[in-house]
Amino acid sequence: MPELKPCPFCGCNMEIRKDKYPNGSERIEPYGFHDSWCVLDAVLWTTYPEDGWTEDKLAEAWNRRCK
Numbered sequence: 001m002p003e004l005k006p007c008p009f010c011g012c013n014m015e016i017r018k019d020k021y022p023n024g025s026e027r028i029e030p031y032g033f034h035d036s037w038c039v040l041d042a043v044l045w046t047t048y049p050e051d052g053w054t055e056d057k058l059a060e061a062w063n064r065r066c067k
Contacts, residue, residue, distance in 0.1 A: 002059030004030055010038035014062070016055050028053055030062050 004014035017031035027046045034041040047053035 002055050004059055005063045007032055007034055007038060007040055008065075009040055010035040012038070016058060018055070025050075028055060028058055030058065 001016060004016065006013055012032040012034050014030050014032040016028060018026065018028050020026050026049050028049065029044065029046045032040075047058055
């Protein structure tokens with residue numbers, strides 16, 4: 001599984017989480033336990049395989065924006 005850089009705002013460790021909604025649709029998202037003051041604490045950045053997202057593509061996008 002590709003590795004994600006820490007959150008650029010609070011520094012929490014991030015990982016890729018894959019799961020399914022109750023209707024069976026898959027989702028892939030960067031996931032971490034952000035500090036309560038972190039701007040990403042309440043932000044969801046969910047991507048969907050049917051839209052062409054893969055773990056590698058998500059990691060590349062996340063790590064590029066966290067320079």
